[in-house]
Amino acid sequence: xxxxxxxxxxxxxxxxxxxxxxxxxxxxxxxxxxxxxxxxxxxxxxxxxxxxxxxxxxxxxxxxxxxxxxxxxxxxxxxxxxxxxxxxxxxxxxxxxxxxxxxxxxxxxxxxxxxxxxxxxxxxxxxxxxxxxxxxxxxxxxxxxxxxxxxxxxxxxxxxxxxxxxxxxxxxxxxxxxxxxxxxxxxx
Amino acid sequence: xxxxxxxxxxxxxxxxxxxxxxxxxxxxxxxxxxxxxxxxxxxxxxxxxxxxxxxxxxxxxxxxxxxxxxxxxxxxxxxxxxxxxxxxxxxxxxxxxxxxxxxxxxxxxxxxxxxxxxxxxxxxxxxxxxxxxxxxxxxxxxxxxxxxxxxxxxxxxxxxxxxxxxxxxxxxxxxxxxxxxxxxxxxxxxxxxxxxxxxxxxxxxxxxxx
Numbered sequence: 001x002x003x004x005x006x007x008x009x010x011x012x013x014x015x016x017x018x019x020x021x022x023x024x025x026x027x028x029x030x031x032x033x034x035x036x037x038x039x040x041x042x043x044x045x046x047x048x049x050x051x052x053x054x055x056x057x058x059x060x061x062x063x064x065x066x067x068x069x070x071x072x073x074x075x076x077x078x079x080x081x082x083x084x085x086x087x088x089x090x091x092x093x094x095x096x097x098x099x100x101x102x103x104x105x106x107x108x109x110x111x112x113x114x115x116x117x118x119x120x121x122x123x124x125x126x127x128x129x130x131x132x133x134x135x136x137x138x139x140x141x142x143x144x145x146x147x148x149x150x151x152x153x154x155x156x157x158x159x160x161x162x163x164x165x166x167x168x169x170x171x172x173x174x175x176x177x178x179x180x181x182x183x184x185x186x187x188x
Numbered sequence: 189x190x191x192x193x194x195x196x197x198x199x200x201x202x203x204x205x206x207x208x209x210x211x212x213x214x215x216x217x218x219x220x221x222x223x224x225x226x227x228x229x230x231x232x233x234x235x236x237x238x239x240x241x242x243x244x245x246x247x248x249x250x251x252x253x254x255x256x257x258x259x260x261x262x263x264x265x266x267x268x269x270x271x272x273x274x275x276x277x278x279x280x281x282x283x284x285x286x287x288x289x290x291x292x293x294x295x296x297x298x299x300x301x302x303x304x305x306x307x308x309x310x311x312x313x314x315x316x317x318x319x320x321x322x323x324x325x326x327x328x329x330x331x332x333x334x335x336x337x338x339x340x341x342x343x344x345x346x347x348x349x350x351x352x353x354x355x356x357x358x359x360x361x362x363x364x365x366x367x368x369x370x371x372x373x374x375x376x377x378x379x380x381x382x383x384x385x386x387x388x389x390x391x392x393x394x395x396x397x398x
Contacts, residue, residue, distance in 0.1 A: 020253050027251050035247040049248055056251055121241040129242070143204065144239050150206055169200055176231050179238035 009069035016063045023063075027056050030073075033146060034080055040129065040141045041084045051087060055080045074152040081138070081156050088134070128178040136171035143168055194218075195225050203232045 008029065014022035034055055039048035058079050066075050129137050135157075142148045142156060153164045193199045195218050201207050202215040219225050271277050 024252050027253070031251050032244060032247050036244045039245060045245075045248065052247065053251055056253075060253065121238060122243065125239055125242040140239070144236060145244070150204075165200075172200065172232070172235065175239065176235040179235050 008072055012063065012066065012069040012072055015060070016066070023060055030076060031056065034076065037077065037141055037146055038080055038084055040145065041134070041138055042087065043130065047087060051080065051083045054083050058083070071155075074148070074155040077142070077146070077148070077152075077156040078158070081158075085134075125179060128175050131178075132171050132174060135167050136174070139164060139168040140171045140175065193225055193228060194222060199225055199228055200232065203229060 006025070008026060011022045011026040015026060031052060035048055035052045038051045038055070039045060042048050042051065055076065059076055062079075066072060129140065132140065138157065139153065142153045148156065150161045150164055153168075154161045157164060195202070196214050197207055197211050199215070202212060205212065207215065215225075219229060271281070
């Protein structure tokens with residue numbers, strides 16, 4: 001059983017009143033999740049770390065604007081989403097933002113072969129995610145890795161639930177086609 | 189793309205547990221009797237399982253915000269900031285300062301001097317304000333200042349005069365003694381000359397020194 005002496009909502013209220021200690025505790029609870037969300041969006045550790053720092057700084061500066069502490073997670077991820085897309089626009093303002101080169105460790109994976117080890121599977125997953133569009137990948141990350149509901153995803157992405165579902169289901173079909181055989185061959 | 193599902197509700201919605209409870213139950217019931225939907229759910233499960241092979245990474249550097257006293261405003265600055273950011277407080281303080289200024293001005297301000305109207309013939313009436321301090325008072329202040337400045341000089345001068353008088357008196361006494369001695373010697377010499385029959389009395393003055 002996981003017991004938290006202080007709930008996030010209490011920390012948010014304290015932080016909004018200027019308690020840096022409370023905010024640091026809040027950051028420690030969320031930094032890994034936000035970092036991994038941004039890492040899967042940007043596919044670059046340095047960018048993900050820089051963005052994570054920016055996200056928490058902006059969140060701190062705007063914490064008083066958060067009316068409902070229970071909505072902290074979607075609100076925080078909305079900031080992260082905006083920061084990531086701001087970076088994409090800044091990096092490639094004229095070209096297609098999909099053409100971000102991922103880090104070398106996550107590319108060039110062949111899923112051919114008769115047996116797949118866990119490391120190979122993880123590389124295959126990374127490669128399959130790379131082949132998705134930004135929007136599709138973000139939908140997958142928010143749903144599968146971050147566990148958000150459709151309503152929350154729509155709030156984070158700033159689009160209707162129907163759009164969220166469309167992106168996610170399209171991505172899921174692509175991933176299913178690529179990963180299910182690999183999974184079946186290697187680990188089942 | 190997957191084949192159209194015969195499930196009463198979207199299988200993916202069921203898979204993601206986004207359906208309401210009754211709908212979720214309906215799909216569950218359907219799956220038990222539909223191998224195609226069961227197979228589709230298995231594939232979705234395998235895909236999700238595969239996705240979990242990509243583990244979360246540890247953040248390479250912990251993020252922390254420092255409550256640095258250097259950057260943190262002092263209590264005085266915080267109070268000042270809250271004061272400046274509060275309209276009512278600012279208004280009240282302004283009114284209080286204005287009242288205080290009026291009171292101080294009323295207490296400190298000198299009494300208005302009498303106004304002397306001088307009406308010259310043919311000239312427009314002019315208003316002349318009499319000086320606040322009278323001539324006598326100014327003179328008295330000057331006299332006092334002069335007396336104060338001169339007093340040490342007078343004391344020194346008197347001391348010098350006393351010294352000069354004493355010196356003169358001493359010189360006079362020495363002259364008297366010298367004159368008496370001269371007179372005695374002269375008389376002695378005259379007596380000797382008288383005795384020798386060579387004395388000739390002087391033709392002018394007595395030679396006495398007073």
